[in-house]
Amino acid sequence: MDANDAVYDIAVVGLGPAGATLCRLLDPRFRVIAFDRKASDPAAPGFRKPCGGLLAEDAQLALSRQGLALPNEVLADPQLFSVRTIDLCRKLERTYRRFYINMDRHKFDLWLKSLIPAGVEVHHDASVRAFSREADSLWRIRYFENGEEKSVRARTIAGADGAASLVRKTLFPKHKIRSYTAVQQWFKDEQAAPLYACFFDERLTDCYGWAVSKDGELVFGAAFPRENASRAYELLRERAGQFGFVLKDPLRTEACQVLRPERARDFRVGTPEGAFLLGEAAGFISPSSLEGMSYALDSAEKLAAIFNAGGKDCDVASLFGQYRAGTRKIRLKLLTKILKNPFMYNPQLRTLVMKSGITAI
Numbered sequence: 001m002d003a004n005d006a007v008y009d010i011a012v013v014g015l016g017p018a019g020a021t022l023c024r025l026l027d028p029r030f031r032v033i034a035f036d037r038k039a040s041d042p043a044a045p046g047f048r049k050p051c052g053g054l055l056a057e058d059a060q061l062a063l064s065r066q067g068l069a070l071p072n073e074v075l076a077d078p079q080l081f082s083v084r085t086i087d088l089c090r091k092l093e094r095t096y097r098r099f100y101i102n103m104d105r106h107k108f109d110l111w112l113k114s115l116i117p118a119g120v121e122v123h124h125d126a127s128v129r130a131f132s133r134e135a136d137s138l139w140r141i142r143y144f145e146n147g148e149e150k151s152v153r154a155r156t157i158a159g160a161d162g163a164a165s166l167v168r169k170t171l172f173p174k175h176k177i178r179s180y181t182a183v184q185q186w187f188k189d190e191q192a193a194p195l196y197a198c199f200f201d202e203r204l205t206d207c208y209g210w211a212v213s214k215d216g217e218l219v220f221g222a223a224f225p226r227e228n229a230s231r232a233y234e235l236l237r238e239r240a241g242q243f244g245f246v247l248k249d250p251l252r253t254e255a256c257q258v259l260r261p262e263r264a265r266d267f268r269v270g271t272p273e274g275a276f277l278l279g280e281a282a283g284f285i286s287p288s289s290l291e292g293m294s295y296a297l298d299s300a301e302k303l304a305a306i307f308n309a310g311g312k313d314c315d316v317a318s319l320f321g322q323y324r325a326g327t328r329k330i331r332l333k334l335l336t337k338i339l340k341n342p343f344m345y346n347p348q349l350r351t352l353v354m355k356s357g358i359t360a361i
């Protein structure tokens, strides 16, 4: 059969934590095709998700629920149990207890991809360029692979393509969600002791910055409103330097978009025509901590369970309704994070909390 004529039950766009988890948990009776810009070989050049690589407790819980244990090679050295929180404007510092797992994010992504069953047709190093709904209600997905433009058809499409999601933008071209530019650089780790720190400086950003020691290197980054992000990053680096952090001669620089939802309608889970959004593509990321992996794992698990229960011939509109209802808890949880935001990001409130020493070590 010509590849253009093949019809799949589900086409998954993007194999970060959300897409890889969905593919792993889908019942083998579905005919699934998946596309990911990343290469499968860890040494190969190509797309790597810029990330702090910290696995929060809720993400640890999701992995446990899904019966997974993290292999050693995914862990980064050292494991840290507290975060130094620094307000660079007021020169205030406090240390708080945290229970993150420190990981190599790229290795984590490749490990999750390696768990996808052989029955799923995975296209690594392949980029989806466009998709549209045809007269027979099937989705036509156009992708670019090995220098060639190709296409397939599928009954449903699952957009797990992250913050800059093509699937989300195609389904909701008019909807704008608040987004920031995350910039981070890697340095040889020359701090006095291994470090996990976060930085606030409202002169440069109303979001925050981070520094994490990883395998002899230090990643230092921050999320900025989209204009002048690189200038703001340089100033933040300079100010952190004045605070005693050693940040010279960057080894590499990364940047990408990160979403920061601010209202209920920023969460979009798809359309009744059989298009689904999961992970950050759905807007599922904490606007306070920018933690997104737990929501990627949770939403993928939910969508897989709904597909599996519905079976191959289930009405796609009904699947969509179930997924929308099934992700209500995720949306509510994120709404509470939106409400919590002022306590972290309002300078006066944050100063009060930090000065009070509540919950600090």
Ligand SMILES: Cc1cc2nc3c(=O)[nH]c(=O)nc-3n(C[C@H](O)[C@H](O)[C@H](O)COP(=O)(O)OP(=O)(O)OC[C@H]3O[C@@H](n4cnc5c(N)ncnc54)[C@H](O)[C@@H]3O)c2cc1C
Binding pocket: 013, 014, 015, 016, 017, 018, 019, 035, 036, 037, 038, 047, 049, 050, 051, 052, 053, 054, 055, 056, 059, 126, 127, 128, 129, 160, 161, 162, 163, 165, 166, 182, 183, 184, 221, 256, 257, 258, 278, 279, 280, 281, 284, 285, 290, 291, 292, 293, 294, 296
């Ligand atoms: C700088 C930074 C630091 C962060 N730190 C943390 C952290 O420490 N802990 C945490 O929990 N969260 C963190 N986050 C958030 C977290 O990285 C995301 O929320 C999470 O990765 C979302 O997972 P996902 O699977 O939905 O999307 P992604 O991880 O973004 O995966 C999407 C995948 O889709 C693929 N893709 C995209 N477009 C296409 C296309 N057109 N065709 C084919 N493939 C495509 C890409 O290969 C990509 O791997 C951070 C985010 C940023 C930007």
